[in-house]
Amino acid sequence: MKSDNKPAVCVVGLGYIGLPTAAVIARSGSKVLGLDVSQKVVDTINRGEIHIEEVDLDGLVQGVVSRGLLSASLEVAPADVFVIAVPTPFEKDEKGDHAPDISYVLAAGRKIAPVLKAGDVVILESTSPVGTTEKMRDMIAQMRPDLKIPYADQGGLTRETPDISIAYCPERVLPGRILEELTNNDRSIGGITPRCARKALAFYKRFVRGECVTTDARAAEMTKLVENAYRDVNIAFANELSIVSDRMGLDVWEVIRLANRHPRVNILSPGPGVGGHCIAVDPWFIVHGAPEETPLIRTARGVNDGKMHHVIAKAEALIEAHPDARIACLGLAFKANIDDFRESPARFVASRIARKFGERVSIVEPYATELPIEFTDTGVTQIDIDEALETCEILIVLVDHDVFRVVPLAERATKLVYDTRGIWADQPRVVREEAAKLALAS
Structure with missing residues (x-):
């Protein structure tokens, strides 16, 4: 699976984050398989074309596809690192509250579980409510009882040496600057265990120039949510001020x-x-x-x-x-x-x-x-x-x-x-x- 010590990578989800991520990883020299549920998206990428608008992405995708470093498929294949970048929308429940929908994440986990092998690393990048990475871990454990899955005690230590590593690492990118920020922005890498975090850290350092900081999965999940909630609160102040200003002329x-x-x-x-x-x-x-x-x-x-x-x-x-x-x-x-x-x-x-x-x-x-x-x-x-x-x-x-x-x-x-x-x-x-x-x- 590996050539020149570069891991084979599978990126699940080829949308606004998944496709640029897959292309950046491929640019670093790893062979990348991108999974998507849309035949149209798969065919477009395999032609070396793109289905989204992002600065410089078209040239990058064309280049890595032509070099045989990036391909797309509807079906999963074995790899060394699996990166999940699928949507996590919300839906309103009977009370009108906004409940997060992690079904796409769990579906992605089910998709890759049959091909996992000892030594693999699974990284969730999708913005997710706290505890989602653990839920994905538990589902994989249920599907693959033959693998030793990472668990940690309250001190964060591994109960036993696992066969696979599972971590959470959200993106921090701005549309229009995604390729630059995927490479240069700092990353928070949260492992199910410290060992998992280190495995994911080694992967990201292959293509990320920004500082990669390790923590646990729940803290990394919360960090991503806090970053956007902070921005939302500050924008709300400006928007409320604009309404007040309208009222006062x-x-x-x-x-x-x-x-x-x-x-x-x-x-x-x-x-x-x-x-x-x-x-x-x-x-x-x-x-x-x-x-x-x-x-x-x-x-x-x-x-x-x-x-x-x-x-x-x-x-x-x-x-x-x-x-x-x-x-x-x-x-x-x-x-x-x-x-x-x-x-x-x-x-x-x-x-x-x-x-x-x-x-x-x-x-x-x-x-x-x-x-x-x-x-x-x-x-x-x-x-x-x-x-x-x-x-x-x-x-x-x-x-x-x-x-x-x-x-x-x-x-x-x-x-x-x-x-x-x-x-x-x-x-x-x-x-x-x-x-x-x-x-x-x-």
């Missing part, structure tokens, strides 16, 4: 700019909500695990989700005050310059506006070849930014794509603009204040 961007001149203040920028598969999801995993102890985290989630409805109400007031105006919603992605629409507040806001105002609405999303399914039968059209500037009187900025940022004042000075991202600070105040007055009156 203030320019929130001016307030934040001035407040951030304080040497110990660093307020983030507000937006139409919070999106993506991490910040909008991970805090719920902490809340679900400790519902009575997390009022702040739960409230932050409510503020950020509520900001979407505030934006919708404000946009609707502006549109209804100008019944003959045509509207352009600028952006659907959850953040700038990517094609990822998961949990996107921009997508949610735009779809609500589309359903209410129909043919008056156009969507501008340079990273989408077609509109998502919820825009079907609404009567809206997809246009580019140039056509929007020529034909639409109302511009609703929902995503701060670079192609929107560079629009000069001369092309939008006469437009009615609702800028939820603060990318056009030079927009005439009279236009911005009109939207604020409508919000105050509503």
